[in-house]
Amino acid sequence: MVEVYDSHEQSERVKKWLQENGSAIVMGLVLAFGGLFGFKQWQLWQDGKAQQASSEYETMLELLAEDRLNDAVANFEVLKSEHGSSSYLPLAALQMARARVESDQVDLAVSLLKQALPTAEPPPLKVIIRERLARLQLELGQLDDALATLDGAASDTGFESRFEEIRGDIHRARGEQGEALAAYRRAMDLGDSGVGYRPLLEMKIDDLAGAADAAESS
Numbered sequence: 001m002v003e004v005y006d007s008h009e010q011s012e013r014v015k016k017w018l019q020e021n022g023s024a025i026v027m028g029l030v031l032a033f034g035g036l037f038g039f040k041q042w043q044l045w046q047d048g049k050a051q052q053a054s055s056e057y058e059t060m061l062e063l064l065a066e067d068r069l070n071d072a073v074a075n076f077e078v079l080k081s082e083h084g085s086s087s088y089l090p091l092a093a094l095q096m097a098r099a100r101v102e103s104d105q106v107d108l109a110v111s112l113l114k115q116a117l118p119t120a121e122p123p124p125l126k127v128i129i130r131e132r133l134a135r136l137q138l139e140l141g142q143l144d145d146a147l148a149t150l151d152g153a154a155s156d157t158g159f160e161s162r163f164e165e166i167r168g169d170i171h172r173a174r175g176e177q178g179e180a181l182a183a184y185r186r187a188m189d190l191g192d193s194g195v196g197y198r199p200l201l202e203m204k205i206d207d208l209a210g211a212a213d214a215a216e217s218s
Contacts, residue, residue, distance in 0.1 A: 053083035057092050064099050072099065090120035094129060101136070110136050127157045134166050143170050161191035165201055172208070181208040 056079040063072035076096050093116035100109035113133040120126040137146035150163050168183030184205045
C-alpha cells in the first residue's frame with residue numbers, strides 16, 4: 001500500500017530525518033570538500049616540486065656545459081636529496097656520469113649509473129643506462145659485473161645487437177676468443193644494415209676469425 005502524506009506531514013518527516021542525520025550530512029560535506037581541497041593542494045604541491053626538479057636539472061646541464069663540474073655536483077645533490085623520486089634524477093645521473101668519465105673519474109660514473117638504474121623510467125632510458133654501465137664496467141676490468149649488467153636486461157630492448165657486441169668485448173678481454181667471435185656474429189645478425197658501428201664490428205670479427213684460422217693452420 002502506497003502511503004501519501006500532505007505537505008505538512010512531509011515537512012515534519014524531513015525535519016525529523018535531518019535532526020537524526022543532519023550531523024552526518026554536515027560531516028560528509030566537510031570531508032568531501034576538505035578532501036577536494038586537500039587533493040587540489042596536493043596537486044599544486046606536486047606541480048611545484050616538478051618545476052623545482054626541472055629547474056635544478058636545467059641548471060645542472062648549464063653548469064656542465066660551462067665545465068663547472070663542482071657546481072653541477074652541488075645541483076645534482078640537491079636534486080637527489082629533495083627530489084629523489086623525480087623522473088629528472090636518472091636523467092641527471094646519466095649526464096653527471098658522462099661528465100665524470102670526461103674527467104677521468106670512471107669509478108664515480110659507474111656508481112652514479114648503478115644508483116640510477118633501478119628507478120630509471122621510461123624503459124628506454126633504463127636500457128641506455130644499462131649499456132653505458134656495462135661499457136664502463138668493462139673499461140674498469142669488472143668483467144663479471146659487466147656481464148651481469150647485460151644479463152639483467154629485458155629480453156626485448158632494441159639494443160640486442162649492441163649488447164651482444166659488448167658481450168663479445170667482455171669475452172675477448174677474458175681471452176675467450178671463440179665466445180667473443182660468436183657474440184660478435186650474433187651482434188652482426190641482430191643489427192640493422194647501415195648502422196654506424198657495423199664496420200667496427202666487422203673488423204672485430206675479421207680479426208678474431210683470422211686469428212682462429214692462423215691458430216688452426218699452425
